Amino acid sequence: MTGTKSSRDRILEAAVAMTGERLGAGLSVRAVAARAGVSTGSLRHHFPTQRALQDAVLTAVYDTVVSDDSVIHDTSLPARDRLIACLRLVLAPAAPGAPSRKAWGNVYRTFIAAEQTEELRRTYLAVEREGQRRIEYWLAVLTDQGALAEGDNTRRARFLNTVLGGLSVERALPAGESLLTVETETLAMAVDAVLGSG
Structure with missing residues (x-):
């Protein structure tokens, strides 16, 4: 249920899932935002750069694994x-x-x-x-x-x-x-x- 999760959490979940599906594939802002059900502006608010998003994804993966x-x-x-x-x-x-x-x-x-x-x-x-x-x-x-x-x-x-x-x-x-x-x-x-x- 996405309604109880923050937009940041939904973005991160979507990006982690996409990274797991295609190792080495870039994280398109539009694709991640669409999968998370948020606007690209919301994604950029939480992750202003591609590197910030990528680093957050890898930190989440390492924290889990x-x-x-x-x-x-x-x-x-x-x-x-x-x-x-x-x-x-x-x-x-x-x-x-x-x-x-x-x-x-x-x-x-x-x-x-x-x-x-x-x-x-x-x-x-x-x-x-x-x-x-x-x-x-x-x-x-x-x-x-x-x-x-x-x-x-x-x-x-x-x-x-x-x-x-x-x-x-x-x-x-x-x-x-x-x-x-x-x-x-x-x-x-x-x-x-x-x-x-x-």
């Missing part, structure tokens, strides 16, 4: 374990094997094999930005708690994001040994490197 607040703030666990658990949340949506192959196939077709348009570039960079923002948030929490020395969290997050990218590709490829063991060892090494940086 990678719900991390209870994990990163659970001080009953060591900082190392909390950060590893948060990074695992990013990997969790695409299970090893066929699901990961399908996900990477979509990424390949959308962002690598397709003609590189400015719209595709913006979409990919928005996804990258949101992943980076999420990891920087986790690192900021650990820094605020004194579990991580002050330092360049942007650089640290970039490193962890790169490790996650490699592990997600590895999930799509045939594995000779226990993927869980390899992932755990790799995440532990990466987190140890970050926590030991100063």
